[in-house]
Amino acid sequence: MVSVDFNAFWRMQVNFDVRYIYSNNVHAMLNTYGVEATRATIIKEVFNISNAYGVKDNIHHFSEIVDFMIHSDGYQPMNRHGGITESVSLFNKMTFEIASKFIVQGLLFYLILIY
Known part of the structure; x- marks a missing residue:
């Protein structure tokens, strides 16, 4: 897995507006910005993927799934290896x-x- 070095961007904040730093690396967002940023990242990525395939869905439907994925101050996949089996x-x-x-x-x- 490729890691994201947010500190490098923060050191270059003269050149970048660090308020808009974003990564689709869910784990990096969780470790750096916390669970709420992780929630927003997952919703955004799932919404973008579904739109790319022409699936038009309400973002609130995704938020219910994501809330289940991050309810334990982390995140878990929604498959047979994640929390759904429990x-x-x-x-x-x-x-x-x-x-x-x-x-x-x-x-x-x-x-x-x-x-």
């Missing part, structure tokens, strides 16, 4: 992964609880 809701898991996999797991777990 959710107790079967429907919450199906929203972001292959539904049939979680339906089968849910049925097996339910059958185990019954018998």
Whole structure:
């Protein structure tokens, strides 16, 4: 991963307006500016990607997902390796992964609880 040296830009603030420094490196934004800047970065990047593919969506929909991703003062991916696997809701898991996999797991777990 390429690191971002924000300090270098701050040292050159005579040449740059440091109020508008931005990076799409979520980890660097988190470590430098904190969780709110990370939230804004993720929303902006997801919104830009969806617009590039012609998906016109309301930015408030993305903000709900991003709030879940950063709720623990960090960030976690929204995939099978992130926090979604720790959710107790079967429907919450199906929203972001292959539904049939979680339906089968849910049925097996339910059958185990019954018998």
